[in-house]
Amino acid sequence: MRDFSNDTSQLALNTATLGHNLDGHGAGWPVERVINACAERGIGGIVFWRREVGSRAVEIGARARAAGLRVDGLCRTPFLTGPLALPSRQQIMDDFRSSIDMAADLGAPILTIVTGGVEPGTKGAGPSLDLVTDRVAEVAPYAAERGVSLALEPLNPVYGGNRSCLTTVRDALDICDRIGAPNLGVAVDVYHVWWDTELSMQLRRAGPERLLGYHLCDWLADTRDVLLDRGMMGDGVADLRGLRAAMEGAGYGGPCEVEIFSADNWWKRDPDEVLDVMVERFRTAC
Amino acid sequence: MRDFSNDTSQLALNTATLGHNLDGHGAGWPVERVINACAERGIGGIVFWRREVGSRAVEIGARARAAGLRVDGLCRTPFLTGPLALPSRQQIMDDFRSSIDMAADLGAPILTIVTGGVEPGTKGAGPSLDLVTDRVAEVAPYAAERGVSLALEPLNPVYGGNRSCLTTVRDALDICDRIGAPNLGVAVDVYHVWWDTELSMQLRRAGPERLLGYHLCDWLADTRDVLLDRGMMGDGVADLRGLRAAMEGAGYGGPCEVEIFSADNWWKRDPDEVLDVMVERFRTAC
Numbered sequence: 001m002r003d004f005s006n007d008t009s010q011l012a013l014n015t016a017t018l019g020h021n022l023d024g025h026g027a028g029w030p031v032e033r034v035i036n037a038c039a040e041r042g043i044g045g046i047v048f049w050r051r052e053v054g055s056r057a058v059e060i061g062a063r064a065r066a067a068g069l070r071v072d073g074l075c076r077t078p079f080l081t082g083p084l085a086l087p088s089r090q091q092i093m094d095d096f097r098s099s100i101d102m103a104a105d106l107g108a109p110i111l112t113i114v115t116g117g118v119e120p121g122t123k124g125a126g127p128s129l130d131l132v133t134d135r136v137a138e139v140a141p142y143a144a145e146r147g148v149s150l151a152l153e154p155l156n157p158v159y160g161g162n163r164s165c166l167t168t169v170r171d172a173l174d175i176c177d178r179i180g181a182p183n184l185g186v187a188v189d190v191y192h193v194w195w196d197t198e199l200s201m202q203l204r205r206a207g208p209e210r211l212l213g214y215h216l217c218d219w220l221a222d223t224r225d226v227l228l229d230r231g232m233m234g235d236g237v238a239d240l241r242g243l244r245a246a247m248e249g250a251g252y253g254g255p256c257e258v259e260i261f262s263a264d265n266w267w268k269r270d271p272d273e274v275l276d277v278m279v280e281r282f283r284t285a286c
Numbered sequence: 287m288r289d290f291s292n293d294t295s296q297l298a299l300n301t302a303t304l305g306h307n308l309d310g311h312g313a314g315w316p317v318e319r320v321i322n323a324c325a326e327r328g329i330g331g332i333v334f335w336r337r338e339v340g341s342r343a344v345e346i347g348a349r350a351r352a353a354g355l356r357v358d359g360l361c362r363t364p365f366l367t368g369p370l371a372l373p374s375r376q377q378i379m380d381d382f383r384s385s386i387d388m389a390a391d392l393g394a395p396i397l398t399i400v401t402g403g404v405e406p407g408t409k410g411a412g413p414s415l416d417l418v419t420d421r422v423a424e425v426a427p428y429a430a431e432r433g434v435s436l437a438l439e440p441l442n443p444v445y446g447g448n449r450s451c452l453t454t455v456r457d458a459l460d461i462c463d464r465i466g467a468p469n470l471g472v473a474v475d476v477y478h479v480w481w482d483t484e485l486s487m488q489l490r491r492a493g494p495e496r497l498l499g500y501h502l503c504d505w506l507a508d509t510r511d512v513l514l515d516r517g518m519m520g521d522g523v524a525d526l527r528g529l530r531a532a533m534e535g536a537g538y539g540g541p542c543e544v545e546i547f548s549a550d551n552w553w554k555r556d557p558d559e560v561l562d563v564m565v566e567r568f569r570t571a572c
Contacts, residue, residue, distance in 0.1 A: 160505070168483070196453075219447055
């Protein structure tokens, strides 16, 4: 297992941790200031959201690299299914391709897929997972052309209805198996999978080529809001050491991306404090 | 698959559906009125909560049977682990035995176990599942003496931190395998497991002897509160027909218990209306 007690090169900031700096939450720092604050602390990578990037993908990617950061990824595709997806298949697929273009322009090697929930008019996860499979299979070659890998991110089953019919690493790998694209894999977020006792086995099944991301936060025992009450590493009940050991035991050697949605706690704090605590916890609690 | 379109003999009311009639929610109907309202509609069974029964277990059980109802179960054991459990091991085990006594006095063949969450001072589900296993193994013989079967109920992973380290039928069966008690099995609640794509396989693994209960409600796509916003059958995204087919395909032939926690909707309605809708949906949507 890698020793991160004095090494933050594999630590990455997902900008959601600062409350989506550009959309009115949090301190409202511009992207440049976030990039510099990461670089000053030796944080190795950064992951942006589309809403922050807008039409500035090439510029922002270059600026991050000039500051010494990797751009480790982009959040995220549109929902591909479910009640929150765009109205038409054509709109969904067009926006899916746009998100790939943005990742390519940014120089982000990984684009995260959040599948969307249960397709209206259907019941259970199965038919929606089939739809997701079809839509990802259709777009994966285009992503490959643009040098972008697609990371299916299973979300906690509490989001199964509206945000993600994909709820386990097992199901994500089943989709990967069905599609068989070399640029398709899985993003593993501790918030979503910490409870899954077969996770280690599924990670070994995935193997290093399909493990495309590892997202850190913590599951608070007394979670008050399933969207916006994530914990800082060490403050919850997830076995963060065990989870990272399982990832690395399966061959993962990539970045550890901190993604904390926390409307009532971390998003209300000074971003400098949040980044300092994040670095400290990465060294001591992960 | 059984045809329930004109048969409510296997329908059971879990009294939570009426807002825990005796604890200040809902209409405040006394137990006797609930029993009569079920009997009048041809509902075959009823499941009580300990708080409603108090010291009247023998009397209430007899009254239900006199009205023509089965008492199909009792909710529930105390939490065996986690932040919401009683302070000491002794208190937990004493209350566990008391809940068995109440089930026996009531004439309820099944007592539901809700395990409790992650034990303070530990991380991940594993150590808490071990604790649950030890505690259930210790008490199972006493339950057998009293003629009570124990049904481990996995809860949705959203409750993993505080209410149930047990989140899948797979893990419940692993505990059953480890303990090997003939009066230990699993209760399957569609709210908690609807998203699990390996459910059918795990139900076949369980077999009829270990499938001790089947709980109905629905998962609303836009669930606003994970404790108290359950849907009526047909109003959500769970594949209720498919789930019952999987249960029965695995040999289940017992009751279907409707358990709907719904503070802002069903609990605010006239209990007579709730029961009427429940019967109709059982016939048409399950």
